[in-house]
Amino acid sequence: MSESQTPSLSVAPGTSAPEAGTHRTPAIELSQATVTFGRGKQATPALSSTTLRVQDGEFVALVGPSGCGKSTILRLVSGLLRPTTGAVIVGGREVAARALRVGMAFQNPTMLPWMTIEQNIMLPLKIVQPYKASYRRERKGAFRDKAHALLAQVGLKGFAGKYPWQLSGGMLQRANLCRALIHEPRMLLLDEPFGALDQFTREELWGILQDLWLAHRPTVLLVTHDLREAGFLASRICVMSARPGRILDDSPVDFARPRTVPMTFEPDFVALNQRLREFIVSARAGAAPVEAH
Amino acid sequence: MLDLRIKQRIVAALLIVLFFAGWEVFCIASGMSDLILPRPSEIMVTLWQRFPILWPHILQTLGSTMLGFGLGVVLGVFLGCIIGASRTAYDTVYPLLIGFSSIPKVAIVPILVLWFGSGTVPAVLTSLSICFFPIAVNIATGLATTEPEMEDVLKALGASKLEILWNVGLPRTMPFFFASLKVAITYAFVGTVLAETVASNRGIGNVMMSAASSFNVPLLFAGLFILAGLGVILYAIFSLIEGRVTGWANRKNDFAAA
Numbered sequence: 001m002s003e004s005q006t007p008s009l010s011v012a013p014g015t016s017a018p019e020a021g022t023h024r025t026p027a028i029e030l031s032q033a034t035v036t037f038g039r040g041k042q043a044t045p046a047l048s049s050t051t052l053r054v055q056d057g058e059f060v061a062l063v064g065p066s067g068c069g070k071s072t073i074l075r076l077v078s079g080l081l082r083p084t085t086g087a088v089i090v091g092g093r094e095v096a097a098r099a100l101r102v103g104m105a106f107q108n109p110t111m112l113p114w115m116t117i118e119q120n121i122m123l124p125l126k127i128v129q130p131y132k133a134s135y136r137r138e139r140k141g142a143f144r145d146k147a148h149a150l151l152a153q154v155g156l157k158g159f160a161g162k163y164p165w166q167l168s169g170g171m172l173q174r175a176n177l178c179r180a181l182i183h184e185p186r187m188l189l190l191d192e193p194f195g196a197l198d199q200f201t202r203e204e205l206w207g208i209l210q211d212l213w214l215a216h217r218p219t220v221l222l223v224t225h226d227l228r229e230a231g232f233l234a235s236r237i238c239v240m241s242a243r244p245g246r247i248l249d250d251s252p253v254d255f256a257r258p259r260t261v262p263m264t265f266e267p268d269f270v271a272l273n274q275r276l277r278e279f280i281v282s283a284r285a286g287a288a289p290v291e292a293h
Numbered sequence: 294m295l296d297l298r299i300k301q302r303i304v305a306a307l308l309i310v311l312f313f314a315g316w317e318v319f320c321i322a323s324g325m326s327d328l329i330l331p332r333p334s335e336i337m338v339t340l341w342q343r344f345p346i347l348w349p350h351i352l353q354t355l356g357s358t359m360l361g362f363g364l365g366v367v368l369g370v371f372l373g374c375i376i377g378a379s380r381t382a383y384d385t386v387y388p389l390l391i392g393f394s395s396i397p398k399v400a401i402v403p404i405l406v407l408w409f410g411s412g413t414v415p416a417v418l419t420s421l422s423i424c425f426f427p428i429a430v431n432i433a434t435g436l437a438t439t440e441p442e443m444e445d446v447l448k449a450l451g452a453s454k455l456e457i458l459w460n461v462g463l464p465r466t467m468p469f470f471f472a473s474l475k476v477a478i479t480y481a482f483v484g485t486v487l488a489e490t491v492a493s494n495r496g497i498g499n500v501m502m503s504a505a506s507s508f509n510v511p512l513l514f515a516g517l518f519i520l521a522g523l524g525v526i527l528y529a530i531f532s533l534i535e536g537r538v539t540g541w542a543n544r545k546n547d548f549a550a551a
Contacts, residue, residue, distance in 0.1 A: 075445075078445070078448075078449040079448075079449065080445055080448055080449060101449070101450050101451050102449050102450075103449075103450075104445060104446045104449045105446075106442040106445070106446070108440065108442050110440050110442045110443040110446065112443070112461065112464065112465075113541050113542070114464050114465075114467075114539075114541040114542075123447075123460065124450050126456075126460065127447065127450045127451065127452045127456055127460070128450050128451065163541065179446075180446075183450070189449070
């Protein structure tokens, strides 16, 4: 944990230098990346030329109308998708799926039903080096302690031995966060992780995610359609246009941390929400001009 | 809860006994000749008397079936993994597989005899050829139902295709796999007996063939009883293993206790 609190030193010195211009290597850099699905007449642009820089340890939220390419950006950054044109540089290197080992969490918690929560959470350790090499030896020792410590952090102490179907949706989503973080990734990619939860569970999980972020300080990209969620969690919010998406607005969020739910009803916060909301409304209007309210 | 279960079992057992009793009564009441439909009691007596002679044939049939079934499982799992994992394989292998499984297996026994001579080999191969299909299809289906999000999570971690298959794909197919095993084991018997009937001088199929030609109808039915009994026993064994391995898929019953 101590090394993760010195973000400016986190890029290994051996990696090739990115383009000059900033004094610090950004953790994520999209330069004029575009994505088009299909070819020829069926070609559908999903992302128009997008440039985005995220510093190491930042918490960036992507908001925008549905289908605007927010998830496409996550897939680009994780290496699951290659840009049609432009470049995606993560950790100083061009993205290649094998090298990243980022933590991901989706709206669907996808816990494997035949494993206990503890086993589910330890799954990344089975796959990612250097943990993989000692998995057999440590799964009942150090790795299990690690899993239990994370579970305790998200308030799931005592649920390690339960099976996924014995947990509620909110609990599964907490476990999902644990699974995304167990291998101490430098980067956490979250795609509407709380989208399927009720209001109160969601607010509770914002607090938990904030605590996890403050404790581990990974770089986070959060895709969400909830503006309060973005304002509560993020240190920067990027608003995207309708499909094919591009970034319309990029605002820092300077509220003091740790933030609380009551803060989201204060005038400054509400004003921020209002401003973002107008961006999105106009972005949607651009996509569907005949839509009547 | 448990009482209800035991009650259900007792009722089921009684109904089965009733079925055989009804058969017995029907034969006696209608004066049915045992050349057409022997009474169950008669069949059991024949079975008991002829058992020492039947025993090696039972072992022969059981051995051929298990060997054919074992090979069928290996082939089925292999083909299922290929079909489930690759789009190209799906498009090429699947039509071939469906074509092959549509061929009546009686038709391939003569070919097998031509290649390998009569005896155990055609029996094993027929049983193999008939039982790998449901396994392959079920494995492929199981692999196809893997959640795309789960695959994304693992790919983003740098997992290889093999690691995804091993950690997520195959465990997920287990309920499908065991369901197919129960079907496949009964198919395997059909294959063995088929080949034994046509081209072998050993095995239950052969016994039934010679019993039929000498109008020993009770012995013919005794052969059927043996086959049915073996099928039920093996089905039960796989059900038991299934309950142990894939209890997670049937959570509405007592978990892992079935």
